[in-house]
Amino acid sequence: EAQVTQNPRYLITVTGKKLTVTCSQNMNHEYMSWYRQDPGLGLRQIYYSMNVEVTDKGDVPEGYKVSRKEKRNFPLILESPSPNQTSLYFCATRDRDWSSKNIQYFGAGTRLSVL
């Protein structure tokens, strides 16, 4: 069964306290990405990765870091979280190339509150 696993699902933290949201997939997909979702703004891409050790910025990368040391894992790191990073975060994964048959799978989401 195709799975994209995010942890934790819910997190409340305080400003400045470093945190990591993990994402793991079991489909051997090369491409992984992180999105944040805010009311009225839809999904905005934070970072993406084409393969191990290959990452690039999306549209809203400020305040975030990522790493891709293994193909299956793509953690999102907030070195010094701020209240404007309070959001719903999704990890997504798919095969490398877009085609009519490629499906992008999303994780269940992580709801983060930064106080």
Next chain:
Amino acid sequence: QQPVQSPQAVILREGEDAVINCSSSKALYSVHWYRQKHGEAPIFLMILLKGGEQKGHDKISASFNEKKQQSSLYLTASQLSYSGTYFCGTGIIQGAQKLVFGQGTRLTINP
């Protein structure tokens, strides 16, 4: 750069039809449609690639007019299960790894 979806929200009775539009200011290579139920992850519906194709999935279909930089999602004889927020995501070049999503269209189907 974000594509514009219209309408922002629509309320229908079961069995009625709906059309959701997605317009971009940039030339598009691909358009992706997703549905999201409240509190859940977005679920992939379909992807349309440059070429003006129309695709269908059960009673949900979509068209892509690359000249107009627009895509439309058609839901016919809507079912209660169609309720949710629909997003279009756009890619501007072949192999583009960045997808830019619209703000979403909330669809409510009432019995």
